[in-house]
Amino acid sequence: MKTAYDVIIRPVISEMSMDMIKDRKYVFRVMKTASKPEIKQAVEEVFKGAKVAAVNTINVKAKKKRLGMGRPEGTRPAWKKAIVTLKPDSETIAFFDGMF
Numbered sequence: 001m002k003t004a005y006d007v008i009i010r011p012v013i014s015e016m017s018m019d020m021i022k023d024r025k026y027v028f029r030v031m032k033t034a035s036k037p038e039i040k041q042a043v044e045e046v047f048k049g050a051k052v053a054a055v056n057t058i059n060v061k062a063k064k065k066r067l068g069m070g071r072p073e074g075t076r077p078a079w080k081k082a083i084v085t086l087k088p089d090s091e092t093i094a095f096f097d098g099m100f
Contacts, residue, residue: 004042007034011095012081021096024086030057032080039082049091056083 009029011017017027030039036055043052062078086092 002031002034002038004045007031007038007042008046020083024088024090024092026084026086026093026096028082028084030080030082032059032078034080034082036082039084043084047093047095050093051087051090052084053087053090054085056085057081058083 007030009031012027012029014027020027026043028039028043030042034042036057039055039057040052043055044050058081060079060081062075065074065076067074
């Protein structure tokens, strides 16, 4: 059985994701087989007080990676990204508050 901590792998910290926080949108790397209702339930369970309005998911394709001279070409793994939008009356996610 999947727990909330199995569904949410880690937050995605980038310039674009930090700019989205102003719009109450948070970006997470999630389990590849997780569905939108599972992601919503996991975020509300892990971050108490957060009420999710919408979940958008993106399957990020694997990218080729060069390993150096004389070595074969490798690939980075494919993964799934979730953009979680919170309701206006919801509390913010405290983990991201210290990033600014």
